[in-house]
Amino acid sequence: MTAEKPSRPTLVSNGEVLAFLRSCEAADHMAHTHNSQHLRTVSFEVTRYLTAVYPAALKAFGPNRTATLIEKLRTSFGLTRAESLMVVNSCPTSPIELYLIIEDFSERLTEEQVDQMLALVQDYLATSADGVETEGNAEAMEDT
Numbered sequence: 001m002t003a004e005k006p007s008r009p010t011l012v013s014n015g016e017v018l019a020f021l022r023s024c025e026a027a028d029h030m031a032h033t034h035n036s037q038h039l040r041t042v043s044f045e046v047t048r049y050l051t052a053v054y055p056a057a058l059k060a061f062g063p064n065r066t067a068t069l070i071e072k073l074r075t076s077f078g079l080t081r082a083e084s085l086m087v088v089n090s091c092p093t094s095p096i097e098l099y100l101i102i103e104d105f106s107e108r109l110t111e112e113q114v115d116q117m118l119a120l121v122q123d124y125l126a127t128s129a130d131g132v133e134t135e136g137n138a139e140a141m142e143d144t
Helices: 014-031 037-053 055-060 063-077 081-090 095-101 111-130 135-143
Strands: none
Touching: 014 037, 063 081, 063 111, 081 095, 081 111, 095 111
16 A cells, blocks of 8 residues: 655645636535535634635636736746735735735836736636626736
8 A cells, every 4th residue: 555645735726726616516516415514604604704805806716817916926026826826815015015025025126017917817806707808908918
C-alpha cells in the first residue's frame, strides 16, 4: 500500500468557494445524503456571509474571469498570487484599500499604476454586472 502524496495547497477566491459550496449543496440534495449537522451549518453560514458581503464580486467573477484578472494583476503590476487574490476578493475602490492589501505599496506602485489597477478591477465588475463586455471595457482590459 503506497501513501498518496499530498497535493499542493491552492489559493481559491471567494467566488470559487461559493461555487463549490453550492455544488456540494446541490449534490447533497440530489443524493439525499445526510452530512453532519455541523458541516451543513458551516456551509450555510459561509454561503450566507459571502453572498451578503460580496454580492457584486461573486456575480462578476467566475473561475475563468478570476484567473484572467489574477494573471493581469500579476503581470501588469507585479503582485504576488496572494496579493492578486486579495484584490479579487475585496474588489477595492480606493487607493487606501490597495495600501492595506499590497506589501510595500508606496515603493512598488506609482500613483498612475494604482489608478490603472482600480480601473481594471472596476472594468471587470462593470462588464460582469452587464453580463456582456462592451467594446470600451474590452479595450481597456487589453491595454493594461
